Amino acid sequence: MVSKRIVLHFPHRLVNQPIIYKLVKELDLQFNILKAFVTPQEEGLMVLELTGKRENFDKGIEYLKSCGVRIQPLSQDVIRNEERCTNCGVCVPICPTQALIVDPKTREISFDNKKCIACELCVKLCPPRAMEVHF
Amino acid sequence: MRTIKEINEKIRKGQVVVVTAEEVIDLVEKKGVKKVAQEVDVVTTGTFGPMCSSGAYFNIGHTKPRIKIGGGTCTLNDVPAYTGFAAVDIYMGATAIPDDDPRNKVYPGEFKYGGAHVIEDIVAGKDVRLDATAYGTDCYPRRKLETLLNIKDLNEAVLFNMRNAYQNYNIAVNLSDKPIYTYLGMLKPNLGNANYCSAGQLSPLLKDPYYKTIGIGTKIFLGGGIGFVAWQGTQHNPGVPRRENGTTKVPGGTLSVIGDLKQMKSQYLVGTSMLGYGVTLIVGIGVPIPVLDEEVIQHAAAKDKDIYAPIVDYSQNYPQVIPGSLGEASYEQLKSGKITIQGKEVPTGNLSSYSKAVKISEELKSWIKKGDFELTEPVAKLPAADSGYSFKLLKERPILQKEE
Ligand code: SF4
Numbered sequence: 201m202v203s204k205r206i207v208l209h210f211p212h213r214l215v216n217q218p219i220i221y222k223l224v225k226e227l228d229l230q231f232n233i234l235k236a237f238v239t240p241q242e243e244g245l246m247v248l249e250l251t252g253k254r255e256n257f258d259k260g261i262e263y264l265k266s267c268g269v270r271i272q273p274l275s276q277d278v279i280r281n282e283e284r285c286t287n288c289g290v291c292v293p294i295c296p297t298q299a300l301i302v303d304p305k306t307r308e309i310s311f312d313n314k315k316c317i318a319c320e321l322c323v324k325l326c327p328p329r330a331m332e333v334h335f
Numbered sequence: 336m337r338t339i340k341e342i343n344e345k346i347r348k349g350q351v352v353v354v355t356a357e358e359v360i361d362l363v364e365k366k367g368v369k370k371v372a373q374e375v376d377v378v379t380t381g382t383f384g385p386m387c388s389s390g391a392y393f394n395i396g397h398t399k400p401r402i403k404i405g406g407g408t409c410t411l412n413d414v415p416a417y418t419g420f421a422a423v424d425i426y427m428g429a430t431a432i433p434d435d436d437p438r439n440k441v442y443p444g445e446f447k448y449g450g451a452h453v454i455e456d457i458v459a460g461k462d463v464r465l466d467a468t469a470y471g472t473d474c475y476p477r478r479k480l481e482t483l484l485n486i487k488d489l490n491e492a493v494l495f496n497m498r499n500a501y502q503n504y505n506i507a508v509n510l511s512d513k514p515i516y517t518y519l520g521m522l523k524p525n526l527g528n529a530n531y532c533s534a535g536q537l538s539p540l541l542k543d544p545y546y547k548t549i550g551i552g553t554k555i556f557l558g559g560g561i562g563f564v565a566w567q568g569t570q571h572n573p574g575v576p577r578r579e580n581g582t583t584k585v586p587g588g589t590l591s592v593i594g595d596l597k598q599m600k601s602q603y604l605v606g607t608s609m610l611g612y613g614v615t616l617i618v619g620i621g622v623p624i625p626v627l628d629e630e631v632i633q634h635a636a637a638k639d640k641d642i643y644a645p646i647v648d649y650s651q652n653y654p655q656v657i658p659g660s661l662g663e664a665s666y667e668q669l670k671s672g673k674i675t676i677q678g679k680e681v682p683t684g685n686l687s688s689y690s691k692a693v694k695i696s697e698e699l700k701s702w703i704k705k706g707d708f709e710l711t712e713p714v715a716k717l718p719a720a721d722s723g724y725s726f727k728l729l730k731e732r733p734i735l736q737k738e739e
Pocket residue numbers: 280284285286287288289290291292300309325326327328329330331
């Protein structure tokens with residue numbers, strides 16, 4: 201058995217397709233949706249914990265890829281360069297998981313790495329480019 | 336009540352009482368305007384937001400043999416500088432970008448490096464690369480120059496911003512069904528977010544709304560060093576509608592500022608890249624307000640709850656200059672994290688760092704208390720609310736072709 205957390209990027213045309221269904225029905229994989237949303241660019245984004253027999257897991261990944269889903273392992277990490285961050289807060293409404301929030305007292309912006317799903321939305325939108333992707 | 340001269344005497348004697356524009360709010364609530372006006376000598380303000388009309392000029396020193404860059408070309412780290420001056424004076428504007436930057440060809444463009452970043456690097460003490468060409472004259476024969484430059488070797492390095500410290504600003508939203516990329520950040524479709532850009536109750540011109548103490552010649556905190564108000568900023572628009580507390584309901588006055596870049600710190604001058612828009616410079620500014628009378632304190636005590644900004648659609652209204660706002664919201668509401676527009680709850684984001692604005696007002700306060708910073712008397716007033724001075728759109732006129 202394997203169990204892995206992966207991020208799936210669905211192009212616009214696939215957003216309404218029952219792709220995950222096949223994973224369950226034909227490959228007997230179990231899944232747990234940790235996060236799902238549609239980005240402003242209308243790409244579907246889903247963070248999934250996928251569990252099943254190794255053989256079926258690999259087949260599942262192959263199947264997803266053949267449909268045009270881009271898969272990103274969750275090993276990639278977004279970190280904040282504390283020196284560059286000006287604590288403006290323009291990232292706060294952008295982050296889909298509330299990993300970036302304003303401290304109501306100090307008005308400083310805290311970044312909770314554990315909540316971050318590495319969607320990278322903040323990376324190019326942060327004006328001083330303080331959010332960095334590390335592999 | 337007191338004059339700037341008296342305040343400076345107190346600064347010299349170490350007896351001056353200084354509070355920040357945030358602290359004065361609580362003080363007035365507790366003790367009342369009259370008492371606070373008696374006790375407090377100076378209120379310090381602060382703001383830390385992006386301003387595109389920023390730039391810096393440099394005198395790089397004469398070369399041997401001499402070159403006249405004026406009328407030629409010049410880049411710093413591949414970012415073009417303006418050369419239309421004498422031999423070795425150049426001006427780097429914040430929004431300048433390298434000729435080979437893809438701009439918005441791949442939309443939305445990233446704008447990774449530009450004039451604002453060059454200024455930040457120079458202030459940080461990093462070497463920058465200069466490439467210049469000239470046409471050559473009898474007195475300035477040289478045609479080409481390639482060299483590294485460092486701020487410590489420049490004769491002058493001066494920050495000069497045509498417009499800064501906007502008195503209030505729009506709250507930007509997007510009514511269309513596509514994301515848009517603006518100078519106020521990315522706006523999600525269908526009122527997905529609302530971005531604002533002001534320090535609100537800490538912002539200099541919102542705390543001296545009628546420019547009673549801030550004028551041309553006022554000494555200020557600029558980018559971590561000392562600067563001065565050089566003039567009213569471009570697009571200064573003092574005649575706009577105001578609230579009872581004097582604050583403008585829409586963007587109003589602005590300041591043009593100048594100061595020695597050599598004293599500044601890169602943490603207060605930050606090069607930034609606005610996705611799909613361009614490069615701009617975040618500038619830290621703090622302005623001291625001398626408490627000349629009770630009215631000054633009354634105004635300086637305006638709080639986020641009583642300062643409102645207009646909500647403007649940036650998908651149609653702003654670009655097409657269609658008048659109309661979607662209402663207004665106070666800075667207190669904005670800071671709560673969401674505001675209501677057309678019945679919808681919309682999350683808010685600030686482009687101007689409030690925590691840095693607090694830090695600037697604190698730092699200026701400590702300079703004054705330590706006796707390192709005395710106040711100046713303005714040498715001339717900024718155009719006032721009733722001056723008739725205003726800001727208008729361009730009236731385009733056709734260029735008639737001459738018949739052959
Ligand atoms: S947008 Fe960037 S600079 Fe602003 S608070 Fe977020 S991480 Fe910090």
